[in-house]
Amino acid sequence: MVASACGGDSDPLGASGDCGGGTDQLTVGSANFPESETVANVYAEALRANGFTIDTKLNIGSREAYVPAVRQCAIDLVPDYTGNLLQYLNKDATATAAVDVNSALITELGTELGIGKPAPAEDSDAVVVTAATAQRWNLRSIADLAAHSAEVKFAAPAEFAERPGGLPGLKKFYNLDIAPANFVPIADGGGPATVRALVEGQVTAADIFTTSPAIVANNLVVLADPLHNFAAQNVVPLFNTAKKSDKMIAVLNAVSTKLTTAELISLNTAVSGDAKTEPAAAAKAWIVAQGLDKPVA
The missing domain is CATH 3.40.190.120 (Osmoprotection protein (prox); domain 2)
Known part of the structure; x- marks a missing residue:
């Protein structure tokens, strides 16, 4: 999760995607650790419930692999973390408080990348x-x-x-x-x-x-970190702006609203705890429990 070096933008998946396709057809990716795969499946399930056609390309690798993949539309959407994404985009960034990280992140995204509403869920050092x-x-x-x-x-x-x-x-x-x-x-x-x-x-x-x-x-x-030594790391959907639509943003924001740190811990426990639930199954159960298995108004 903490990879932050800039790296090259070579195509990590072997072939660039089609950024000109319809906005109702999306490929959702994830990094190569269980929490990212679980949240990616949460996005996928919520989008499917709202009429999107969804493919998944999971366990892609680190940020050095999946951010270029989003830029090139090899994938269209991936979960990320605000503070580490900011550090990847600008290694000299100094913002740590959530409001400052979010503001700086918007500036650094450029024209190809976009984000939805950051979730309250935060996976940060503590x-x-x-x-x-x-x-x-x-x-x-x-x-x-x-x-x-x-x-x-x-x-x-x-x-x-x-x-x-x-x-x-x-x-x-x-x-x-x-x-x-x-x-x-x-x-x-x-x-x-x-x-x-x-x-x-x-x-x-x-x-x-x-x-x-x-x-x-x-x-x-x-222990609380009121002076923000550790940078905010709120879960945020990162996407290629060519695939942006009001409907997609509404669905992703509805997910973010429900995704608190406690809920993310619950999902992680289901996947990595004694139950060893598959990320896709854990995500689907969570979507149903949160009422996100129905179209977003």
């Missing part, structure tokens, strides 16, 4: 602690953790120690100063090894994405 730690130290925000800096062992990917939104940002914005000896690099992107280290007490806090099912499953606490 400082996460156990409920016991939150209760013991009365923690609500990252700022509350700063007074305990000397006691905090922090787990995150190795690059978190150097990147602006990692340890340097936590120190700059919140005075949370993690000594090098107390930084524990774990290379699973906030996954099972990181969660296990946190739950078992090997570390005090960890960088875990906000839509991880492990947060609810382990009663973990996400």
